[in-house]
Amino acid sequence: MLKTLSKFGLLLLGVCLLSAAPVFADSTTTFTFIGTLGPVASPTTFTAGSLSLVAAGYLSPGMETGMWAKNRGPGEAGLGIASEPQHEIAGTQFIQLDLTNILAAHPSSIVLSVQSIQAGENYNVWASNSAGMNLTQLGANQTGATFNVILPPGDNFVSLVAGAGNVLLDDVDVTTPTPEPSSAGLLLFGLAALVGAGTLGKKLIP
Numbered sequence: 001m002l003k004t005l006s007k008f009g010l011l012l013l014g015v016c017l018l019s020a021a022p023v024f025a026d027s028t029t030t031f032t033f034i035g036t037l038g039p040v041a042s043p044t045t046f047t048a049g050s051l052s053l054v055a056a057g058y059l060s061p062g063m064e065t066g067m068w069a070k071n072r073g074p075g076e077a078g079l080g081i082a083s084e085p086q087h088e089i090a091g092t093q094f095i096q097l098d099l100t101n102i103l104a105a106h107p108s109s110i111v112l113s114v115q116s117i118q119a120g121e122n123y124n125v126w127a128s129n130s131a132g133m134n135l136t137q138l139g140a141n142q143t144g145a146t147f148n149v150i151l152p153p154g155d156n157f158v159s160l161v162a163g164a165g166n167v168l169l170d171d172v173d174v175t176t177p178t179p180e181p182s183s184a185g186l187l188l189f190g191l192a193a194l195v196g197a198g199t200l201g202k203k204l205i206p
Contacts, residue, residue, distance in 0.1 A: 006027045026108060027178040032171045033069055033079035040067040040079065043098075051105060051174060054088045054098035057081050058159075062132045067095065071166060078168030087117055089123075090166035094134065096159040097172065103156055109147040112160060113170035117143055121165030125149065128157040145170075 014112050029049045031041070042064050043056035057067040059081070079095055080088040089095060094098035102110065116121055122141045126134035127149075136152055141163050149158050164177040 003138070022197065025178055026175050027177065028182055029174045030171055033169065035069075037069045037071055039082055040069050042066050048174075052101045053172065053175075054100075055079065055169075056096050056098070058096060058132055059083070060092040060095050061134060064132065065093075076116050078113075078170040079152050080166075080168050083168065086166055088166035088168050089160060089162045091162060093125075094159045094161040096128075096132065096134075096157055098131065098157055099151070100156045102174050103151070105174075107174050107176045109173075109175040110151075111159075111173040111175075112147045112149060112158070113173065114142075114147065114160065114167050115168065115170040116147060116168045117145070120166060121167060122160040122163035123167045124163050126159040126161055127151050127155040128154050128159065129155045131157060132203045133157075134161065167169070 004197065023110050031046050031048045031051075031053060033055070039053075040057075043054050044067070045052055055067065057065045059065045066082040068080050068082040068084075069078075070080055070087045080086070080089070081093045081095070084093060091155050099110065116124070122143050123175050124137060125136050125139040125142065125147050128135040136155065138149065138151075138158070139147055151158065153204065160167070
């Protein structure tokens with residue numbers, strides 16, 4: 001009887017362990033840059049939930065400069081360059097994001113939101129493995145309000161660079177897989193079942 005109960009307990013545990021395989025649901029974290037308006041130091045670390053990124057402003061590759069958090073109403077809000085007359089990103093200027101912490105969470109998507117794109121204006125997106133440098137172009141002459149970032153292996157920086165006119169970095173949306181809490185509960189249930197089966201078997205044997 002003990003052997004039968006033990007086998008049953010092991011079988012039940014096996015079923016529970018299979019059922020307890022982690023179930024993941026997508027979770028989206030949004031980084032916004034206009035919590036405090038006005039001058040923003042370069043670099044600055046922004047945190048959202050358990051994730052963080054580092055933003056830095058550049059006048060041109062290798063020439064770091066201060067940033068500016070701007071909000072002039074719908075379509076005119078986001079992070080720009082402090083020295084630009086409209087506090088946006090223009091000419092050779094760009095804002096670069098260090099995504100090292102985010103990449104460690106194995107995101108399924110990273111999306112830039114861009115504002116202040118008027119008629120005839122556009123922007124470019126670059127990737128790099130070095131701060132202050134733009135080495136691999138991900139998108140040219142973009143006019144959409146969002147851009148899905150797919151970084152080449154080994155790169156952890158992404159830059160929003162002005163094309164024609166000037167633009168603002170509105171926010172960054174990061175989607176990561178999050179384990180469902182039910183998985184842990186099923187595993188504990190399986191362990192309890194095994195212990196219970198062993199205890200019951202011992203009571204039944206004189």
